[in-house]
Amino acid sequence: MLDIVKTNKLGVKVMTINRQVNKNISKDEYFNNKHIIEVKDLNIKVEVHSHDLRTSKVAHIESEIRETATNFKDAFKLEPGSSEQTFKIYVFDDKADYTHLGGSERFGSYLGDEGGKCYYKGEADVFAEMYVYQQGGVHNLQHEFAHGLTYLATGGKSLPTVLMEGIADYFEHHSDHKFNAQGSSIDKTEAANLDLGGILNLQYSANGEENSLVYKTGHALIMYLQEKDPSLLRDYLDALRQGNSDESKSFLKDIKGHDADFKSWLAENDTETAMEHLNALQVTKGDFIATGQEIVGGEIKNISYYKANIEKIDGENVGSFSPVEHVAFYDVARAVNRATNDTLDISKEYHFLKAVKTTDGQVKLTYSDQQGNEYQNSQEYKMQALRILSKYGENLTMMGKKT
Known part of the structure; x- marks a missing residue:
């Protein structure tokens, strides 16, 4: 987004925002701001390249990067490498820029309608590149960064697609403990009723429902492995990094051997079962x-x-x-029944609360004066109650007059 200064008829300069980015802008011109984050625990440097990013979002990005790096390091006992590796994260202003500019030949990023993308480079000046965009926060930042960290753990070797996406989803939802996201992955995996061999063979699909299975089943599988056999996945990643093909195949076979236990775990942890035990x-x-x-x-x-x-x-x-809403209204406390829009205005004298026990044994709060005299026994209350009751019938009005 470009800031343009114009002068109006009075000679006053007015700042306006041109929401349309020059379609011929180059990648270097677009990503004209750089913020560097050093993650010393893993000996990596993260370069965040952006176009129009508020300072508050930069701080939020740094927080998510550090949090994901710490969680990943702790989960897989990842040690820092002997030489610093550079991760480059490119943050587009929005999804439109991500799709149209990121998909142009000038940018060379080959982006499309996906929610983000990570490329393993393995070069001296860049180990991995990630592309994301702003959408409230920065959409899928932790997911794509986790892909980069997975390449760090495997030395750039590839994993089955389900494991790659499962690890990324695990750390995306691990950081903010999204119960709904975790429950959804478990429920969808259980409903698919696939054995682990079938799950590990799943690939990306143009069909939205089938493509979703790659992420959901992967997420559920990683949750299971990290809970029940955390060293298995860690050893598998390590074998890949060391280039030990036979050992890595053996670990993958061991993962498939968890099929029966995995299905039992799904049944024990689906949303319906979890809700029964949830406080x-x-x-x-x-x-x-x-x-x-x-x-x-x-x-x-x-x-x-x-x-x-x-x-x-x-x-x-x-x-x-209670259907009654209590609000401050000038110098009175106003009780409003939103179902009927009837109101009671409680004067300052009765702006105290007193605990009382109801006939059914419950303890409730009621308005009172400083001496504990209840508002509902006051003449003020009776007059307002009579006013409200009179709206609903003549007989009620007459009853009020007799008392």
Whole structure:
């Protein structure tokens, strides 16, 4: 993105952003900013080349790079090499630049619709090159960097596609502990019902569902191996790096030998089983409260409101959310029933909270004054309650007058 300074009629300079990058720009012209990250534990230098990258994102990139490097080193006991290796990461401004500029002959990167790409170079000035793009953060940064680290662990040797992508997904989701991503990989692998020989033969596919299996099954397999037999994958990578073909084939055969145990592990760790043991609560639809009208998609529509029940995963009820919202409104505390839009304005005198026990034995908080006198017993509350009740019928109004 190019910054352009223009002068308006009053002679005032105005900064505007030209969102369209020159289509004939060269790779060196586009990636005109460089940030260097030294990862001394692995004796690697990471060069981050970018075009329009905020300082805050540079710091975030460095954090993710260091975190992934540490996790990878710890998982595979990777030692620093005798000579420093250079990793180059090219960060495009967005997916459009990644696809169109990265796919042009001038850039020579041969990029397309994928979410990122890593190339092993093995040259003196660059060990591996990674291409990613900004999308909120930097899309797939940890995934592509993990590919580069895998090449470091194997000395540039290739792995079966499923293992290559599985390792990358493992470290992408390892760092932020994405339960949903891990559970999805386990569930999809279990549903595929393939033996490990079939899984390890999976290849990239133009079919989205089939291509997804490469990543999901690989991720699940790496999770299993790292939990149940962490030295096996580590020794396999080491054998590849040392060029020991017979030994590496033997380790791959050992991985395939885990088929029965892997399937049992999938069944024990799928989402349904995990949720049974998870110390968590879920929200379900409860009893009907009221109907109201809201503007939805530009139209006034009738809306039904229900209680929001709080339950354990096994269905045991532990309570419900109140339909009442409490907000500060000028010098009062306002309680709003969002289902009916009725409001109570609680004056400053009653801006204290008191714990009370309800008839069913639950402990709740209620508004009170400083001496502990409850708001619901005050004349202020009774007057406002009568006002609200009068909206819903004449009989209620008359009952209020008699009391």
